[in-house]
Amino acid sequence: MKTNKIIISLLLAVSLLLSLSVPVYYHDKFIGILSADIPVKNILEKYFKDQTRVLILTDNKGNVICTTQHGSKRFHIPSYRDFSYYKPVTQNILMYNSPPLAKHQNKGMREAIHKILKGSFKENFYVDGKKHTIYKAEIKETNWLLLKIIY
Numbered sequence: 001m002k003t004n005k006i007i008i009s010l011l012l013a014v015s016l017l018l019s020l021s022v023p024v025y026y027h028d029k030f031i032g033i034l035s036a037d038i039p040v041k042n043i044l045e046k047y048f049k050d051q052t053r054v055l056i057l058t059d060n061k062g063n064v065i066c067t068t069q070h071g072s073k074r075f076h077i078p079s080y081r082d083f084s085y086y087k088p089v090t091q092n093i094l095m096y097n098s099p100p101l102a103k104h105q106n107k108g109m110r111e112a113i114h115k116i117l118k119g120s121f122k123e124n125f126y127v128d129g130k131k132h133t134i135y136k137a138e139i140k141e142t143n144w145l146l147l148k149i150i151y
Contacts, residue, residue: 054149062100062113065144075127075149076105101147109134116147127151 021035054071058064064077071077101113108125109132115123116136123134132151139146 052151056101056147056149058101058145058147060117060143060145062102062117062145064101071149075109116145 017037017039019035019037021033023030024032024034054068054074056064056067056071056075056077067075067077102110102117104110104113106125106127109127112123112125112134116134121136125132125134130151132149135148135150137146137148138144
């Protein structure tokens with residue numbers, strides 16, 4: 001079956017890896033796979049060195065796919081389990097019964113997420129009296145959203 005979908009895997013080994021794979025066709029004949037592995041540690045070290053930024057990956061309905069450990073603690077997003085060994089992630093095993101961000105306990109965050117899901121690219125909200133700004137980047141091939149929250 002021919003598909004042009006990009007496959008994104010989260011691999012847990014000594015360090016977390018983000019794998020991107022796409023099938024390659026030539027004249028409708030499958031000829032192989034193009035794949036790249038990106039160490040999540042490199043992304044975190046480059047863009048999220050301090051503790052005033054949080055990265056959250058969601059689907060287009062606000063359901064959390066994954067977040068940094070700091071993001072999980074800061075915004076009370078429950079994590080299902082930690083893995084310290086290699087295991088491909090083929091299902092939603094990082095979050096368990098986690099409500100979508102659109103139903104978050106913080107009203108300001110909830111309202112900001114609703115606006116983000118309806119098309120806004122930047123919204124502000126407050127947590128414990130501190131202003132937070134949320135930015136959205138769309139990952140069109142997957143219908144996922146990468147949310148960056150700065151406070």
